[in-house]
Amino acid sequence: MSKLVLTNAQVLVNAVDISNHVQSVTIESTRDEVDVTSMGDNNKEIVLGLGDVTFTVTVFNDYAVGSIDATMFPLHTTNTPFAVEVRPVNGARSTSNPGYTITALLPQYHPIAGSVGDAVTTDLVFRNAAQTGLQRQTA
């Protein structure tokens, strides 16, 4: 795969493909910068500390049976982590179409948010909830 315009990313939440309601998706993986600069050093020195991952998925909410709201609300209320996966292109994982996965929880959910005349969009902010952190899978 060469340079890509994002038009058909795949988002799977708890084994449900919600891609056809997704407006945007962002994966944010961070590692704490731990300062280990010591006496006698001339420059700051850091090492990487604890990792953290957040998947932010903006969806057009849909209140129909078997759609977004009916799927997300139970996930918001459960304390059992579930899998979330994002791929650049809606298709099988491969070396050029990696699947980024986390085991997550959904601590915040805004079923309705918007102004008059707006499409009802909802930010789904999935937070890392397992020690496996962010995985990059190609098969």
Next chain:
Amino acid sequence: MARRRFIVTGNLGVQDPETGEVARAGDVVTLEEKDEHTQGLVDAGLLELESEHDADAAAATMACPLCDEQGVKKVPEFGDWTDLAAHYGKAHPGFVVPSWKGGNA
């Protein structure tokens, strides 16, 4: 645990845990019926047992009760009450259309 066939009924896709393929509305996936995840998808309206789906589809049509009573060989079936009422008007004039499927006659 029993594996059963489910029909995808929502407007989202459901990933087959074994193949990783995504099944779309109308597709059939075979899953463990008692599995917590499967139950969650059923509760959310994403999946429906194929047998119940078929039964619902069958129940969605109504056979003409008068034709049935009169021993007609091939009892006509109708998708909604309006069609049944129209049939009554032609085939059974003077009879009251049954109201058991939403009618008010």
